[in-house]
Amino acid sequence: MLSQQNVSFLDEELDIRSSRLIPLISYPHFSEREYKDRIIEMESLGITSIILGGKTIVNGAHIAGKGCVGIVVKAKAGSKVCALKIRRTDADRKAMDNEARLHKMANSKGVGPSLEGHTKNLIAMEFVTGQSIIDWVVGNKATKSKMCTISAAILEQCFSLDVAGLDHGELSRLARHVIVSDRPYIIDFESASTTRKTCNVTAAAQSILLYGIVANKVKKILGNTDREKVIHALRTYKHLHTRAKFDAVLDSLLL
Ligand SMILES: Nc1ncnc2c1ncn2[C@@H]1O[C@H](COP(=O)(O)OP(=O)(O)OP(=O)(O)O)[C@@H](O)[C@H]1O
Ligand SMILES: [Mg+2]
Structure with missing residues (x-):
């Protein structure tokens, strides 16, 4: 089931057939065929509208996020809100099937936003309302105990994936792959593998405790990470x- 969620007054809800959405639905290159296919696919998922809003701007429109494979918008199926990842027309893959398969596998281990459907x-x-981990740590609101709880929860999810034999593949780029809400959500299973x-x-x-901008901030908040012990x-x-x-x-995290 799609999650019930309020729509912020800053968001703008548009029917999926609105002409303003055309450049987002077939992004970055317009193709009539791709556009029409995607409208039919949205209808098959019960999606009736797309809600503009979010930090990322594409062609002047605010959206939830953008990467090399897809753009992500908030969408509605009737009254239910979801996140909709739309394959970019220049993505290095022809379909979302493999990502959906791996995402479902992660969900079966309690990891990732709940997958509602795919074409x-x-x-x-599930639409995750929150901040990327980098914004969350830099935002400086985290107390030591909250930082420990969130870091431990990320690592617990990673352990579940390790035990299940599913390698996410991009967790060294943690900042792009964890959204912190009431709990952390690992996102984006397009590079995952069951054979690696x-x-x-x-x-x-390593990203949380040792190297890079997230680790530096975590170190400052926790104050006492024993690097040698972690390694x-x-x-x-x-x-x-x-x-x-x-x-x-x-x-080594909870010293
Ligand atoms: N379920 C979600 N709820 C809210 N926002 C999301 C959700 N999934 C993705 N996003 C946003 O969209 C962005 C892009 O999503 P995602 O990482 O899946 O795309 P990608 O094309 O595979 O990106 P990359 O090139 O980084 O691998 C994320 O960084 C995040 O900001
Ligand atoms: Mg990706």
Whole structure:
């Protein structure tokens, strides 16, 4: 089921056939064929309108987000709100089927926004209201205990994926792949794999605790991360994905 959510007064709701949405539905290149297919696909998912709003601006329109594979807008199926990922016409893949399959697998382990449906060019999923982890940490509102809770929750989700044998593939770019709401949501399963060696905990822990802008901020808030202890715990975990080895990684966070 799609989640019930209020629409902010700043948002602007448009019927999916509104001419203003044409450049978003077939983005970045317009093709009549692609546009018509996508309208039919939206109808098959029950999507009736798209709600403009969000931090990202595409052709003058505010949307929820944009990447190399898709643009993400808030959409409505009747009164239910969802996030709709629309395949870019220049994406390096022909369909969203594989991403949807891997996303569903993540959902079965309690990870990721709940997937509501998909077609060749679209994925409809739970809309996550929140901030990217980078905005969340830089926004500086996190207390030490909240930072620990969110970091531990991200790592727990990564551990579930490791145990399930599903490698997300892009958690070293954590800032683009975690949205913090009431809890953290790992998003975007397009690069995931069930055949690669899983390194979700290792990749995410490095971004949270060791290297880069998120880690620097986390270090400032937590104040006492023992770098050597983290590195040692991750090295040991890397060879053996057991609960005990994972707990040692968590320990290094919760000093
Ligand atoms: N379920 C969601 N709820 C709210 N916003 C979302 C949701 N999914 C994605 N977004 C927003 O849309 C952006 C792009 O989504 P996503 O990462 O899935 O696209 P992508 O094309 O695969 O991107 P990339 O090139 O970074 O891999 C995200 O960074 C996020 O801001
Ligand atoms: Mg992606």
